[in-house]
Amino acid sequence: MSFVPSAPGSSFASPPGGGPDAVRAEMPPAGYWRRWCADAAPAQTPASGNAAAKPEAERPPQVVPAERGEPPYRILIVEDDRTQALFAQSILKGSGMDTEVVALASEALAAMERFQPDLMLMDLHMPGMSGTELTAQIRSNAAYAHTPVVFLTGDTDPERHLEVLDSGADDYLSKPVRPRHLIAAVQNRVRRARALKQQREQEVRRHPATGLLTRNYMLQQLSLAFPAQTSGAVHFVVIEGTSALRDHYGYAALDAILTEAGKLVAATAGERAASRLNDNTFVVYWPGLPADRHAVWARQLRDAFLGQTLEINGDPVRLRACVGYVDLARGFPDAGGALAAAEEALRLARAEATGIAAYRPPADAVSEQAAQVLAQVQDALAHERLELAFQPIVSVVGSDQQQYQTLVRLRDAEGRLHTAAEIVPVAERAGLVHEIDRRVMTRAMAILGEQLRGSQRARLFVPQAARTLGQDGYSDWLLGAMTDLGIEGRLLVVDVRLGDALVHSVLLREFCERMMTAGVRLCLSQFQSNPEADALMAQLPLSYLRLSPHYAARIDQQAVHDEMRQVIERAHLQGLQVIGQHVEDPQTAAKLWLSGIDYIQGDLVQRAADAMDFDFQSALL
Structure with missing residues (x-):
């Protein structure tokens, strides 16, 4: 006979010293026998012991x-x-x-x-x-x-x-x-x-030294804001006189003082989005700023520098700032357009005694001649009558590398050709230059793509407006087209005029950073030396510098000749190759060669033509 343990609450009795085989007697709990009595309480169903005792892992x-x-x-x-x-x-x-x-x-x-x-x-x-x-x-x-x-x-x-x-x-x-x-x-x-x-x-997102937003993050936020953003303002702040400070104190001291300037911009901007766009230019974006406070805010940004004394190598220095701003209520399709307008305002501010200016859109073409040209441009765009001409750019020491300047031409309804000098200024005022630039670049890319099926590997210098290059998505479109066509980046040189680059240097630098990874090169054309131009030449990642026709036309003047030699020497020190253009006679070509020029371009070599058939191998000058 054996017994098994009962449920909890039961009592067990076993003799002293009982082992495992000891007989145990079970003692029922109190009231056990009353279960069958008439006055017993109703049986109670016990709580669900299974649910309560479920292991934690089974829940x-x-x-x-x-x-x-x-x-x-x-x-x-x-x-x-x-x-x-x-x-x-x-x-x-x-x-x-x-x-x-x-x-x-x-x-x-x-x-x-x-x-x-x-x-x-x-x-x-x-x-x-x-x-x-x-x-x-x-x-x-x-x-x-x-x-x-x-x-x-x-x-x-x-x-x-x-x-x-x-x-x-x-x-x-x-x-x-x-x-x-x-x-x-x-x-x-x-x-x-x-x-x-x-x-x-x-x-x-933030620069560790200044607390300003990084440039990439700032540009991303601006890109997300447009075209929906139609209120507030973008202010550009530029520190004047940085070239003189660099020459006097050196690059390291200048960088330190511009870092302090960045801290000052950050402190003045407070919670507003602010960033350093290049060495001496800052941007402040205030989307909720009322229109009647745009000029007031510009004065606050300017006066922040007037009332602050900084130090360079122990010398007290007060920086002068100019401020240009644009009212976003004008409506811009993308961030590039708004930034370009702010840069244009900054150019105007530098000419003002107060150092402050608002963006003023260019006046519409009102002359009868301009109206006729504009109508021709619109008609040519509608009927695909833009053409390209090509002028060779020849090395003065000889080279097998074929390279051409592309020149846009417009053929009107009567079949007459119009040059870029006739159509581009009117197109810029009418807002059509972006479309012209895209058509020109598309045609140039098609030519470079066609070369892959033959033996020719010509390099093309393609003129583009800086504002076009700064348009949202333009660099992505260009990189995508190059990838689709299998074009080598070294065969494409984007050509930008100096005056355009000075106004839109921020947009241009952003474009260059995107395109350099693909091997695309940049040429700064119409170059004529002055402090701003010299500073820009040092700041941009250039490969080529095309001199202004001013130098070829006045090369007999000793002062002009000496200035040109200095420009060529500075360019060579920075690793740039220099192109002399509008070369019409052998005497000018010889003087350019003696001055250290790398390439010449002009009617002496060959007039612009619609075919790329120049013999570069026999073009030793």
Whole structure:
């Protein structure tokens, strides 16, 4: 006879010294025998002991949403075992996360690019590629270098754990894993990764020394604001006299003083968006500024420098600032147009005694002749009657490299050709120069693309307005066209006039930074020396400098000749090649050659023609 323990609350009696075989007697609890009495209380159903005693792991996982206002956590699961993958996916989806499953490790990087996960959850042992190999690939990709990687595997080898962590993984979970443990591990890693990402973005957004927004971030924010932004203002602030300060104190001291100027702009702007666009130019964007306070705010920005004494090498210095601004109520299709208008206002401000000016749109063409030219331009654009002519640019020491200046021509309805000098000024006033530039560049790109099917590899110098280059999306369009056609960047030289570049230097520098990575080169044409032009030559990433016709026309004047030699020497010190244009006679060509010129261009070499058939091999001068 044997007894088994009763439910909790029962009493047991066993003789002293009883062993495992000792007979135990059960003593029923008090009131036990009253169960069958007439006056007994009704039987009570005990509370569900099973539900109360369920292990913690069997409870349904708690939904863990992302922080309020944040998108759901995005988890990419890389697991070749479909059952295990669906198990993890069901747990994470049940807790409010977005998930995607990839069965092959070789497809993980493509899935990351498409899905943009916050975290990778992967198995260690997979066919074709191990988890550690995949982690190494992920970490070598700059875009995903900070994406958390968590392994979920049944491998219990401690050495393998260390190997996994050493490969760049962030955590290691052993199978079987409790749902709440999996959710907590994923949630904590994603929350931490998002916080670190936000911190890195904040660091990238502001310059550590001045507190100003970085230029790239500022331009991104402006691009997002247009064309919807139709109120407020953009103010440009330029520090005058920086060339003299550089010559007197040197580059290092100038950079230090401009950093202090940046701090002053940041302090004056306060919560408004402000950034340093180039060495001595700052921009302040105030979208909610009322129109009657635009000029007042410009004076505040200017006066911030008048009342502040800075030091350079112990010498007290007061900087002078000019401010140009544009009212955004005028309506601009993109940020490039607004910035170009602010730069134009800044050019006007430099000529004002107060150092302040508002943007004034160019007056409409009112003369009868201008109206006729404008009608011809519009008609030519509508009927595709823009043409290109080509003039060779020849090395003075001989070279096999073929290179041509492209010159736009307009053929009117009667068949007459009009030069760029006749049509471009009118087109600029009418806002059509952007369309002309795009048509010219499209034709030039087509010519460069056609060369790939033959033996010719000519380099084209293509004139463009700086405002066109600064249009939103223009550089992306140009880079995309080059990629589609397979064009080498070295065969394209973007040609910008000096006067245009001085007004829109900020837009031009932004364009250059995008295009230099593709090998595209920049030529600054119509160059004539003055302090502003010399400073711009040093600031822009140029490859070529085309001299103003002023030098060729007056080369017999000793002062002009000496100035030209100095320009050529400075350009060569900066690694630039110099082109002399409008060369009409051998005497001018000889003097240019003796002055150190690299290339000549003009009717002496060949008149502009509609074909690129010049013999460069026999063109030694």
